[in-house]
Amino acid sequence: MNVPQSGIFALGTASHAYLEFEVNDRETAAALVPAVASLREPRTTMGGVNLVAGFRPELWRAVAPEDAPEMQGFNRDLVGPDGYMMPATQHDAVLWLSGSAYDVVFDTARAAITEISPVAGVSEETSSWPYRHDRDLTGFIDGTENPSLIDAPDIALIPEGSPGAGGTILLLQKWSHDAVAWESLPVFRQEQVIGRTKLDSVELDDRAPESHVGRTDQERFGKIFRRNMPYGTVAEHGTMFVGFSADQQRLASMLESMVGLRDSTRDALTLYTRPVTGAYYFIPSTEALRQCIGLSG
Numbered sequence: 001m002n003v004p005q006s007g008i009f010a011l012g013t014a015s016h017a018y019l020e021f022e023v024n025d026r027e028t029a030a031a032l033v034p035a036v037a038s039l040r041e042p043r044t045t046m047g048g049v050n051l052v053a054g055f056r057p058e059l060w061r062a063v064a065p066e067d068a069p070e071m072q073g074f075n076r077d078l079v080g081p082d083g084y085m086m087p088a089t090q091h092d093a094v095l096w097l098s099g100s101a102y103d104v105v106f107d108t109a110r111a112a113i114t115e116i117s118p119v120a121g122v123s124e125e126t127s128s129w130p131y132r133h134d135r136d137l138t139g140f141i142d143g144t145e146n147p148s149l150i151d152a153p154d155i156a157l158i159p160e161g162s163p164g165a166g167g168t169i170l171l172l173q174k175w176s177h178d179a180v181a182w183e184s185l186p187v188f189r190q191e192q193v194i195g196r197t198k199l200d201s202v203e204l205d206d207r208a209p210e211s212h213v214g215r216t217d218q219e220r221f222g223k224i225f226r227r228n229m230p231y232g233t234v235a236e237h238g239t240m241f242v243g244f245s246a247d248q249q250r251l252a253s254m255l256e257s258m259v260g261l262r263d264s265t266r267d268a269l270t271l272y273t274r275p276v277t278g279a280y281y282f283i284p285s286t287e288a289l290r291q292c293i294g295l296s297g
């Protein structure tokens with residue numbers, strides 16, 4: 001039985017950091033995998049910080065071909081029929097740290113960056129925090145249709161017997177909100193855009209096909225497990241989309257549907273927010289990580 005990295009399912013943490021790394025030298029890119037994998041060993045209980053580590057799919061495949069699931073990096077911009085674009089900003093590795101407060105996340109992140117620095121440097125950093133318990137910065141509850149923690153592993157984890165078992169596929173995408181445009185909409189229009197009520201997240205009976213929940217309907221595309229968080233400053237902020245699935249196609253199909261590549265209908269939410277990053281990472285099981293540094297499963 002392959003055990004997943006536990007931070008994926010560790011809910012209720014107040015402070016988050018997402019660090020994306022790029023190798024210093026392409027020739028020695030493979031050295032990044034053991035460098036990141038060895039971070040976990042002494043640190044798993046340090047300061048109560050959860051650490052989730054992942055890799056560019058192609059890099060992981062080069063290091064552990066037997067344990068690599070069917071997936072690709074976010075290697076090309078996704079462009080809809082009207083030119084709306086989701087940029088591809090794939091990097092080599094990701095660390096998602098979460099904890100009870102930013103000081104412990106900060107210290108652990110700095111120690112990790114120092115340790116990895118001979119092999120790779122940080123190219124993207126975002127810190128996140130919950131807003132009004134479970135709301136996105138649009139003011140809507142985010143996560144209503146998420147699976148419970150009982151069901152989430154079946155949805156997010158690659159099953160036993162398949163390459164990458166106990167691992168998961170992460171889509172990490174940072175979205176910057178146009179707060180002025182969004183807040184100038186009356187609440188009933190915002191509700192039509194999302195497809196749910198703002199106060200208590202009840203699905204609208206007459207939700208439009210271009211509504212966000214219409215574009216990402218899990219009955220159609222399959223289920224995913226989201227750990228989205230708000231990010232940013234008062235002046236510039238949005239959503240860090242953090243979505244996990246056992247199957248990359250579910251995430252990729254939702255993005256295609258949002259940009260309008262499926263049926264020329266673009267997600268109404270994309271009129272008010274735009275993705276500024278986009279990357280897929282493979283998040284291996286803890287056994288697979290340990291094997292990278294020569295420890296048995």
Ligand code: HEM
Pocket residue numbers: 136138140141142143144145146171173175194196201212213216217218219224239241243251254255273
């Ligand atoms: C700015 C970015 C985004 C915001 C603010 C946002 C917000 C929301 C909100 C408020 C809901 C309704 C409540 C819920 O069920 O959680 C929702 C549903 C959902 N979103 Fe997003 N979302 C964003 C991006 C995305 C992306 C990029 C994906 C997929 C790749 C996605 C997938 C989903 C799914 C699967 C649902 C549930 C749909 C269903 O009812 O089956 N979201 N989102």
